[in-house]
Amino acid sequence: MRERSAGDAADEGGADGPAGDGGAPAGGRRALRLLLRASGLLRWTSLRLRLVVVFALVALTAAVSASGIAYWLNRNTVLDRTQNAVLNDFRKALEDSTRSLPLRPRCTELQDAARQMAAGPQNYAVLLIGVDRKGKDCAATTDKDLLTLTGVPASLRTAVDEARPVDESNRYAHHLYWQRKEVGDTPYLVAGAKVTGGGPTGYMIKSLSAEQQDLNSLAWSLGIATALALVGSALLAQAAATTVLRPVQRLGHAARQLGEGRLDTRLRVTGTDELADLSRTFNRTAERLEQRVAELSGREAASRRFVADMSHELRTPLTAITAVSEVLEEEADSLDPMIAPAVQLVVSETRRLNDLVENLMEVTRFDAGTARLVLDDVDVADQVTACIDARAWLDAVDLDADRGIVARLDPRRLDVILANLIGNALKHGGSPVRVSVRTEDAAGAAGGSTGSTALGARDGADAAPGPEADGGPQAPAGDGGPETARAGSGKLVILVRDHGPGIPEEVLPHVFDRFYKASASRPRSEGSGLGLSIALENAHIHGGEITAANLPEGGAVFTLRLPMDASPLADGDRRERRDGAADEGTEDDR
Secondary structure, three states, X not given: OOOOOOOOOEOOOOOOOOOOOOOHHHHHHHHHHHHHHHHHHHOOOOHHHHHHHHHHHHHHHHHHHHHHHHHHHHHHHXXXXXXXXXXXXXXXXXXXXXXXXXXXXXXXXXXXXXXXXXXXXOOOEEEEEEEOOOOOEEEEEOOOXXXXXXXXXXXXXXXXXXXXXXXXXXXXXXXXXXXXXXEOOEEEEEEEEEOOOOOOEEXXXXXXXXXXXXXXXXXXXXXXXXXXXXHHHXXXXXXXXXXXXHHHHHHHHHHHHHHOOOOOOOOOOOOOOHHHHHHHHHHHHHHHHXXXXXXXXXXXXXXXXXXXXXXXXXXXXXXXXXXXXXXXXXXXXHOOOOOHHHHHHHHHHHHHHHHHHHHHHHHHXXXXXXXXXXXXXXXXHHHHHHHHHHOOOOOOEEEEOOOOEEEEEOHHHHHHHHHHHHHXXXXXXXXXXXXXXXXXXXXXXXXXXXXXXXXOOOOOOOOOOOOOOOOOOOOXXXXXXXXXXXXXXXXXXXXXXXXXXXXXXXXXXXXXXXXXXXXXXXXXXXXXXXXXXXXXXXXXXXXXXXXXXXOOOOOEEEEEEEEOEOHHHHHHHHHHXXXXXXXXXXXXXX
């Protein structure tokens, strides 16, 4: 009896998957770029979304990794178990079926042996190839459509036909070889072996569709588990974000309230974690800030009271001194020439001291928030003319203003603004000083009175006229004729320009500071340094602004912008007073 044997399985082919993987690196780079771009976008989103996305990515990575490892392990286990069972059965069936065959069997005998092998429990197709008694090749197959010699991979045929040297480490010249391949979309296991001693060569093919279905079911199960893990992680991240962000949101709300001036804001502290420590730190900080602000407010209030009291106390002796200085000034011509300069000095310094006291009292009203608007309909051209005429500046000031530009403002405060701006230009700039008046609509386009809407009749009950400033006459209001107009939602723009050397760049940011004097490049002022500051405060109380700049052709220009109708601000002041806001300073002090 011939010795027949088959060796262990070896030399697995590459039919498990696609041969080409050249597209994987490019796809990975594209995915990496998309992830980097997404991470860049996350920096501009909310913290809650970032927490959810990070949790989801971590959970997705963990789930995909676990699912991939589980799928790979189960795949190898299922395929190896099926493959080993099939190969062992094929080896045993090949030995048993060919043991009774002659060395050169007939084709019918090979066909019977092939059917006997294929009838086993593994349900695979068999192909037996041998040489009959006449020396002709004979191929017996149990499935002509599925398994033929041309359908067997060439690499597998070559390995099966190759005879290896027999030695102590290799007892058999021929071994059993296997390979996986796909026919259509169905995977198959193909194996072959040559019977030692000149027997037939056997091949078998086994469908792995059942295993593929099992693995697909496993993949679907793992995918569903991954999706559930992703949803669960998102819910967990939402819960964690809510737990973490709720104290942070409360802290942010409290910080905004603290920034708005509500210094009594405190956080409710629960727990002993880091967020609780942060809340305690915030409460301690807010408490110290409240104490510090209370101390500073007390000092500031005391300083304001001191200035106000000092100003009031100075008014009584100043009244007497002013009366005496006026008498001395009237008698200056009859005084001794040696005494006259001293008298003139006393008179000028008394006036300067009186102006300083009046300015200090006005500043204390602004600081205390008690300054109020007394509105009236003002023809701006008449107001500017009255201001210039009252101070005898007509020869030094050029006026460019059309009549009929009517604004609802506080005439006394407008007179103070104009007097300070024009007086500053005359003292520190160069003649002539030019005052221009124009209007701007809500979009900022400049125009004159022609672009305004007609002024209708107003009640005027709340616009009691204020007293005159610096002895100047009160400017008349608009006559309400057909030419009178107002840009209700626009701006009143008044430019005061001089032809002097301009304002030094280092001085320009400080021209509206209190008690600030110009540098040596300008003549030293005899004023108190409060004029421009008071002008700016009067503009602010109207809801306006004053800016200073130098012109390229030389000289400085001050630009005053005021709303054409300051009634909303005055109405707001009245509502505050009705709500109980204290109004300690009155215009009677002027």
